[in-house]
Amino acid sequence: MPKTYDPVGTEARWQQAWESSGAFHPDPAAPGEPFSVVIPPPNVTGSLHMGHAFNSALIDTIVRFQRLRGKNVLCLPGTDHASIAVQTILEKQLKAEDRRKEDLGREAFLERAWAWKAESGGTIVGQLRRLGYSLDWQRERFTLDAGCSAAVIEAFNRLHEQGLIYRGEYLVNWCPASGSAVSDLEVEMKEVDGHLWHFRYPLSDGPAADGRSYLEVATTRPETLLGDTAVAVNPSDPRYADLVGQTLTLPLVGRQIPIVADEHVEAEFGTGCVKVTPAHDPNDFAIGQRHQLPLITVIAKDGTMNAAAGRFAGLDRFEARQAVVAAMEVEGCLVKVEPYRHSVPFSDRGKVPVEPLLSTQWFVQAEPLAARCREALANPSGAEPRFVPERWQKVYRDWLTDIRDWCISRQLWWGHRIPAWFVVSETGGAITDSTPYVVARDESEAMAKAEAQFAGGVHAHPVVLEQDPDVLDTWFSSGLWPFSTLGWPDAQAADLQRWYPTSVLVTGFDIIFFWVARMTMMAGAFTGQMPFRDVYIHGLVRDEQNRKMSKSAGNGIDPLLLIERYGADALRFALVREVAGAGQD
Incomplete structure (x- = not known):
């Protein structure tokens, strides 16, 4: 009998015994x-x-308790492919x-x-096992595995x-660094100390x-005035x-632009005159639609000024800002500059x-999906x-x-490639905004659909x-996670029949x-049910500077360091006892 308890050896022995x-x-x-829980996939x-470690300790406490109560408990593990994050890591490498990446080619x-996934996913699985997590590893899933992809x-x-899915031109949040559209939820507002530049726009008729x-007019983004098409x-x-x-x-520029009347303008703010750049501001885009204003894009997808910017073409957008201000001053159109603290959207x-x-x-019409969820919340027998x-x-x-x-397309290579095929034979072999397309489950089905429409006659x-080169937003596949992991779209799958809807989701408030x-939107659309009965919201584990721990921020602490010293049980007990509470950090 050892004189001191060896948690590392003992826990590893029991974990192996349980799995075997x-x-x-x-x-x-x-x-x-x-009773079922599908874990949030790291x-x-x-x-x-x-x-x-905190999230896993909470889930494991729940599922072990339910097993002791005699329930048939499934706790299903898995990982997420994380399109933007993984591609960013690989491009840095x-x-x-x-x-x-173009030097390598897509394949x-x-x-x-996939090699990165094997390495990182293997590390994560090893950590979860060391945490003593009572997971069914025989049912382990990955958001890009064959079943989830189907x-x-x-x-x-x-x-x-x-x-409910359509393809169209719309104003999107574009990240010049990743070269991709990002959803509203992938945008973080930051307070920035900037300036408010006041400019004169002369009346055309004197x-x-x-x-x-x-x-x-006043603006925080002088470079966009080159694309103005009205003042409201x-x-x-x-x-x-x-x-x-x-x-x-x-x-x-010398372009004549109209003065339009629009309720969006706050008469009390500033001079009551607002420059309108429909191609570079969501509020201006809405004004432009109401008044049938032209859309003039002056900034390219790499963050530089394009040919429509005239003499400022080729400049970085922030270099162009200073150049435009200097030119406006020379023209006698700069009235004043004020310090201005405001919110700026960051990728x-x-x-x-x-x-x-x-x-x-590509977009999903979100309102019909959200309406189902609001109806479920108003259920007379309970939300x-x-x-x-x-x-x-x-x-x-x-x-x-x-x-x-919801903008669901991303200009990336790693992820679920969009199941749409462009009929490039109709547009000279190239994909353009006007190239017709078919949506299908595979290429043979796509060809059959395309030939029915575009073969023979005038064609x-x-x-x-040519398949759409873009991939889907990671959250599209993650939205299917509670039921795709149980066998959907096979409605007769044994696991889906037995354990869906799942019993509880345990997650942090930051990803509500x-x-x-x-x-819930996806589950309402495809299963007619909410995907879980309860949602337990917990707080976040933060560092000494009160920042959320995250892999991307590099401020996380590997739980294995504490497990090696104190054992998994001690760490899990400390996390549940000290941190668990009504959604608090």
Whole structure:
């Protein structure tokens, strides 16, 4: 008998015994009330930190208790492919080798990505096992495995058939660093000390009856004035009522732009005049649609000024900002500059300010999906799902209200490739914004659909297809996680029949928007049920500077360091006892 307890050896021995005996591998045909948890899949972006250890300790406490109560318990593990994050890591590795992904080509790049997944995913699985997690490793899933991929393709096709997925040109959040569109939820607002520049725009026909010869506008982004197509005022503002319908001459460009009246303008803010750049601002885009204004894009996808920017073409957007201000001063159009602290949208992954850009992307109509979720919350027999603590239900409901369409396409290589094929034989062999396309479950089905529409007659050429090179937003596949992992779209799958809907979701409050709502929207659309009965919201594990621990921030602590010293049980007990509480950090 050893004189001192050896937690590392003892825990490893018991973990092996449990796995060998199949203790955590339930039979769907076995007796007992079903109880299931599908764990939040960690991203394969390195290794786990104490936040993951906390989440796993909470889940394991719940499922072990339910097993002791005699229930037929499934606790299903898995990992997430994390499109943007993993591709960013791989491109940094290639940059260190003085190479780009284009030098490798798509197939070789994906081989490298799968190798990374094997290494990172292996590390994560090893950590989860050391944590003493009572998971059914025989049912381990990955968001890019064959079953999950089939579910993604089926989901995309069904939504498209229902008219809920469409392709169109819209103003999206563009990240110049990653070269991809990002969703609203991948944008982080940061307070920045900037400036507010005030400019004069002269009236095209000379001074008005009251002697005014210009209107004054203010902006935090002078480089965008090159794309202005109007100046807007409030329709009830008496100062400008007689000028609505007249035109101004845009400085530096010479283009005549109208003065329009729009309720969006706050008469009390600044001068009450707002420059309108529909191609580079979401509010201006809406004004432009209401007044049929042209859209002039002056910033390219790499963050430089394009040919429409005239003499400023080729400059970085921030260099162009200073150049435009200097030119406006020379022209006598700069009135004043004020210090101005304001919120700027940053790409959560690229860590640079996003650029609102017009882009042709794939979208999901989110409102019909959100409506089902709001109806479930209003269920007379009790809200579905039930949030613990209850206050987080309001956060969830608020997100489901006035929801915008979801941009689901990403200009990446790692991820679920969009199951759409462009009929490039109709547009000279190239994909353009006007190239027709078919959505299908595989290429043979796509060819059959395309030939039915584009073969013979006026289409006197062989049908040639090219699959969309873009991939889906990671959250699309993550939204299917509670049921794709159990066998959907096979409605008769034994695991799906036995353990769906799942019993409880345990997660942090920071992804209620990202993940919880995505799952309920997708589940409502494809299964007609909410994917879990309860949602237990816990707080976050933070570092000494009160920052959330995350792999991307590099401030996480590997739980194995503490396990080696104190053992998994001691760490798990400390986390549950000290940190668990009503959604607090």
